[in-house]
Amino acid sequence: MDEKIMELRDTVREFLQNIITRIDDITGERNAGGEPDTDRLANLFDDLSSLAEGVSVIKEYYPAIDLMEFRDKLDMMENAMKTYDMMLLSDLLKYELRDLLGFWENILHDGD
DSSP: OOHHHHHHHHHHHHHHHHHHHHHHHHHHHHHTTOOOOHHHHHHHHHHHHHHHHHHHHHGGGOTTOOHHHHHHHHHHHHHHHHTTOHHHHHHIIIIIIHHHHHHHHHHHHHTO
16 A cells, blocks of 8 residues: 555545534534534535545445445435434434444554
């Protein structure tokens, strides 16, 4: 694996850690009885798009990373937002997306 790919892998891993922390914060707000901040959700979706771009470059080195599964989870979250089902959105973030991103982080960590 060349140096640029390793640098991108490290950047993606840091990005994953950041996004996981933000998911915890957003879902924590929901569990505290509040509604998720729409600006924070918009920023999260922007960052998820950037994450997908980075992962698409390195995924050939990490075949266990499945971008289709990621896309499916984003589609489910988008549908929850369209129907204003914030409880479902929060659950999808916390139990579906967060788990997938944690799995990816472990794959990238084990690839050191």
